[in-house]
Amino acid sequence: xxxxxxxxxxxxxxxxxxxxxxxxxxxxxxxxxxxxxxxxxxxxxxxxxxxxxxxxxxxxxxxxxxxxxxxxxxxxxxxxxxxxxxxxxxxxxxxxxxxxxxxxxxxxxxx
Amino acid sequence: xxxxxxxxxxxxxxxxxxxxxxxxxxxxxxxxxxxxxxxxxxxxxxxxxxxxxxxxxxxxxxxxxxxxxxxxxxxxxxxxxxxxxxxxxxxxxxxxxxxxxxxxxxxxxxxxxxx
Numbered sequence: 001x002x003x004x005x006x007x008x009x010x011x012x013x014x015x016x017x018x019x020x021x022x023x024x025x026x027x028x029x030x031x032x033x034x035x036x037x038x039x040x041x042x043x044x045x046x047x048x049x050x051x052x053x054x055x056x057x058x059x060x061x062x063x064x065x066x067x068x069x070x071x072x073x074x075x076x077x078x079x080x081x082x083x084x085x086x087x088x089x090x091x092x093x094x095x096x097x098x099x100x101x102x103x104x105x106x107x108x109x110x111x
Numbered sequence: 112x113x114x115x116x117x118x119x120x121x122x123x124x125x126x127x128x129x130x131x132x133x134x135x136x137x138x139x140x141x142x143x144x145x146x147x148x149x150x151x152x153x154x155x156x157x158x159x160x161x162x163x164x165x166x167x168x169x170x171x172x173x174x175x176x177x178x179x180x181x182x183x184x185x186x187x188x189x190x191x192x193x194x195x196x197x198x199x200x201x202x203x204x205x206x207x208x209x210x211x212x213x214x215x216x217x218x219x220x221x222x223x224x225x226x
Contacts, residue, residue, distance in 0.1 A: 002153075004153075032213055034214065042219065043202060043217040043218060043219050043220055044154070044202070044217050045217070046214050046215075046216070049214060087154070091213055097159065097166075097167065097213065098144065098156035098159055098167060098169075098170065099144070099146075099156065099204075099213075099215055100156070101146075101153045101154040101155070102153060103152075103153045104153070
């Protein structure tokens with residue numbers, strides 16, 4: 001079993017749709033959680049950190065459920081520019097250390 | 112503020128040759144990481160420097176890979192001799208010390224092709 005597992009996708013949605021991505025992690029000691037976005041042939045870019053209380057940044061909402069070892073990302077009112085691969089990333093310790101990546105979920109937003 | 116930079120952006124070499132990749136982290140970032148994505152797989156950790164010291168090199172695939180960070184600034188990753196399975200995209204990332212959640216900032220990557 002992979003340490004970080006994501007929805008396999010791909011997701012193809014029309015503009016304006018709401019889409020949700022799910023991610024589970026196996027290491028219960030994990031401390032930090034992130035969603036990164038990666039455009040084709042580019043580097044991963046931090047989209048948002050995920051906090052225990054849940055957090056929102058504009059059209060994006062991230063949730064963390066430590067008991068279920070589950071992370072989610074909700075995108076509302078999808079834009080064409082949201083098309084990318086979304087990577088779920090988990091760190092075992094808070095203030096340093098390696099990141100463990102999921103395979104990524106590809107989103108295509110169509111007009 | 113300049114981001115993480117990597118050189119070269121692409122490298123095509125033949126099996127058995129040597130290649131050296133370079134990463135310049137964001138100025139002042141003590142933590143420097145190397146990751147690799149081979150085709151069809153997820154991004155995987157290779158190693159972690161804190162300043163000039165190797166903090167964790169558990170992801171290095173074998174002794175053909177040598178990473179250095181002399182002086183605690185830029186880092187190099189040398190592959191010698193290169194094998195076909197080393198092809199992939201090598202990412203470098205950096206983060207500052209004392210960051211509560213250790214958000215890492217990635218460079219554009221070096222795409223390595225071994226023929």
